[in-house]
Amino acid sequence: MSNLFDSFLALPNASGVGSYQAISLSDRRQDFLGKSAAGAPIFLLHDSSDATYNPGINFRHLSAEFHATCRVQTDGDAIEGQFCLVWCDDSAPELHELFVRCVAAAIEELPDASETKDLESCILRLRNLFRALAAPGVREISGLWAELFVILKSGNPTQALACWHAGQFDKFDFSRPGLHLEVKSTLKRTRSHDFSLEQLQPPMSGAGFVASVMLQMLTGGLGVLDLARSIEANVHGSPRLKQKLWENVALSLGVDFSDLLDKKFDMSYAERGFAMYDMSEVPRPASSGDPRVTDIRFVSDLTGIQSDRPFEVLSAAMSKQ
Structure with missing residues (x-):
């Protein structure tokens, strides 16, 4: 198949x-x-x-x-x-x-x-x-590419697909009991990402992470279908997860699928620039403490924060039950 x-x-x-x-x-x-x-x-x-x-x-x-x-x-x-x-x-x-x-x-x-x-x-x-x-797509193509990249590089695509969000209104990109993982991508030269305070809330018992993927467009690179094909080939005997994979891809592309499928990114650049952070490491403003303020959004630059063995951290996070 x-x-x-x-x-x-x-x-x-x-x-x-x-x-x-x-x-x-x-x-x-x-x-x-x-x-x-x-x-x-x-x-x-x-x-x-x-x-x-x-x-x-x-x-x-x-x-x-x-x-x-x-x-x-x-x-x-x-x-x-x-x-x-x-x-x-x-x-x-x-x-x-x-x-x-x-x-x-x-x-x-x-x-x-x-x-x-x-x-x-x-x-x-x-x-x-x-x-x-x-209908309009539900997210940027770079964000979808980064999430597929994380699934492919997780060391456990089946587990990663299982905790991948099932809709645009899910609070985190990947979640299960004991794990919150938010994926951020950027085409900039600095590791700057948009956040909300809500996206940096770890679970009550467990760990919360931010995966940062730096991207570079490349004519001869890989597109979302290339990544999705590789993921599907590593998911055996799980038809519902395969459905979830392709449904999320279709929902993300939306009416602009014709143009978006041509967008390709440099895989080796993404691998070299991949980083994993504990949510507590991400610089953020203090909460206002005012219950009338329900959403605080900001840009945080993670460029100077060290990330050791990011793929090992990702694999360990996805493998824990």
């Missing part, structure tokens, strides 16, 4: 309606990934229900049709059956890889004998996800 998108790219376009050269996606289900006549990815998900009328689903970038009879040719025998077809807009090729990886992760948890209602529920969740691609 790690090379699924590359395998998709190698497929021929469909020569006609209802007939596809495709990739088998499961040992327990008859699900396939093919390519439409226009070159867009199309999933064929086996439906074990009796054929009845179910209206199709059409949304920006994503469409679905139920109870379609198709012939599928794989490296093995040809198969003819009843499928739910889920396809991506052929006019947005820059979205195709994200579509393939999001849908592939979502269908891993389908029951062995999926009925129409199971497939419809899965697709409606995907529809909600792709709705995010028609």
